[in-house]
Amino acid sequence: MKAAPFEYSRPADIDEACAMLAADENARLIAGGQTLVPMMAMRLARPTRLVDINRIAGLSYxxxxxxxxxxxxxxxxxxxxxxxxxxxxxxxxxxxxxxxxxxxxxxxxxxxxxxxxxxxxxxxxxxxxxxxxxxxxxxxxxxxxxxxxxxxxxxxxxxxxxxxxxxxxxxxVWHGDRIGTGFHEVNARRSDFAFVSSAVQVQLDADGTCKRIAIGAGAATDFPMRLTSAEQQLVGSKLDAAKVKDVVTEALADIEALDDLHATAAYRKRVAVSMACRAVADARASALGEKLHAH
Ligand SMILES: Cc1cc2nc3c(=O)[nH]c(=O)nc-3n(C[C@H](O)[C@H](O)[C@H](O)COP(=O)(O)OP(=O)(O)OC[C@H]3O[C@@H](n4cnc5c(N)ncnc54)[C@H](O)[C@@H]3O)c2cc1C
The missing domain is CATH 3.30.465.10 (Uridine Diphospho-n-acetylenolpyruvylglucosamine Reductase; domain 3)
Structure with missing residues (x-):
């Protein structure tokens, strides 16, 4: 299928782009086009005007x-x-x-x-x-x-x-020594959207105690969430696997997980725990300078 007809504009600056959006409620900005163009080709999106922001100076840095x-x-x-x-x-x-x-x-x-x-x-x-x-x-x-x-x-x-x-x-930017990161996701093929993902950044003290940690969970719920209660309980700990699993499980216990053709809510909830535990373990290991196995 091909896109429905549309007008095309190339504004000189951001304010002109915004004015074009304000002048036509069915106008849409286009950037990389990697989502919008397929949506238009399937006629799931039918903008009357594409406002191309690619050549606006100073938007890419x-x-x-x-x-x-x-x-x-x-x-x-x-x-x-x-x-x-x-x-x-x-x-x-x-x-x-x-x-x-x-x-x-x-x-x-x-x-x-x-x-x-x-x-x-x-x-x-x-x-x-x-x-x-x-x-x-x-x-x-x-x-x-x-x-x-x-x-x-x-x-x-x-x-x-x-x-x-x-x-x-x-x-x-996090500053200082012993900062480590971990990222894990599950999907059907590596290039596909994740069914569940987790991103973790940690900073350790010289003796390996967790000084600071940020744990995010993606794809499990409508939008990415932070596991704030788990973060609070892990600061001051040595991030041992059993404790991490307990606090992450508790933080994810009451989420309203997405449920679709790709993965059930129960699957997403269970795997969100595993992804977060693995990401914390990787982040800790990389903060300590340990070599990680490729996944
Ligand atoms: C085969 C395939 C696999 C993909 N896999 C993944 C994946 O695994 N993970 C993932 O995250 N994404 C994935 N994507 C999506 C990809 O990352 C897109 O680049 C992204 O979703 C949209 O970025 P874009 O620049 O292409 O935006 P566009 O398609 O140009 O625009 C997307 C939407 O954002 C609006 N928009 C764009 N820029 C602005 C702006 N500056 N201000 C306001 N509104 C704006 C547009 O109006 C439109 O509504 C995949 C896409 C394809 C085609």
């Missing part, structure tokens, strides 16, 4: 900004994958990106498009929530900041106003 790494909305997933800055300062993102689709989709797909699309299984949404990213968007000639934890409000639903353009995000 990866740079240090104070204690954070700032990333522009149209930054391609492949650029994040190859970035030395991301590998050094946001290693959890570097670990997760190869799990997104294929090399070909990562060559076009943008971080902004992925965040706004808000698929429950999107790896970049999970990393943003796990690392307390702050997102920026432009609307009505104003720039507004929103925490990643407040941005995602449902499956494929965000709190971004329909006339706004996401401009970028900032991810705080």
């Amino acid at each position: 990866i740079r240090q900004d104070g204690d954070a790494i700032a990333i522009g909305a149209t930054t391609r997933q492949c650029d994040l994958e190859r970035s030395a800055t991301i590998a050094r300062d946001i290693p959890l993102m570097a670990k997760a990106i190869p799990w997104i689709g294929h090399a070909a989709t990562r060559a076009r797909g943008t971080i902004g498009g992925s965040l706004v699309n808000a698929d429950p299984a999107a790896e970049q949404a999970l990393i943003a929530v796990t690392l307390d990213a702050v997102l920026n968007y432009r609307e009505d000639k104003k720039t507004i900041e929103i925490a990643a934890g407040e941005f995602f409000v449902g499956a494929m639903v965000t709190s971004l106003p329909s006339t706004a353009c996401l401009t970028g995000l900032k991810i705080p």
Whole structure:
């Protein structure tokens, strides 16, 4: 099938892009097109106008900004994958990106498009929530900041106003020694969307005690979640496997897990525990400088 007819515009800047959205409620921004174009081809999306933000100057960047790494909305997933800055300062993102689709989709797909699309299984949404990213968007000639934890409000639903353009995000960098990361997901094929995923970043004291930990669970629920109660109980512990399993199981006990053709809610809930335990174990091992087995 082919897309329904549509107009095409290439605004010069973000405010012009927002004005185009405000002028036509059926207009849509297009970034990498890796989700929108297939949706249009299947006629599941029928925008009257595509507002192409790819050539707006200054929307694609990866740079240090104070204690954070700032990333522009149209930054391609492949650029994040190859970035030395991301590998050094946001290693959890570097670990997760190869799990997104294929090399070909990562060559076009943008971080902004992925965040706004808000698929429950999107790896970049999970990393943003796990690392307390702050997102920026432009609307009505104003720039507004929103925490990643407040941005995602449902499956494929965000709190971004329909006339706004996401401009970028900032991810705080963890400083100091003995920082480790772990990322795990289960899917049918590596390039497919996850049925369940988990992202963990940890910092240990010199004696191996957990000083700081962030645990995120993806694809299990409508949008990525943090296992805050587990994090609180693990700080000050040695992250031994039995304790990790107990607190993670407790944190996931009452979730309303997604239930679909790919995986039942019961499966997702059970495997979310396993993924989180493995990700914590990997994060701990990498913080201690231990060599990990490839999965
Ligand atoms: C075969 C295949 C496999 C894939 N596998 C995965 C996977 O495993 N994990 C995963 O996370 N994703 C996966 N994807 C999706 C891919 O990551 C997309 O790149 C991403 O979902 C959308 O990014 P995009 O830049 O292509 O956005 P587009 O398709 O251009 O846009 C997506 C939506 O976001 C809106 N939008 C885009 N940019 C902005 C902005 N700056 N401000 C406001 N709204 C905006 C658009 O209007 C549209 O509604 C896969 C895609 C394909 C085709």
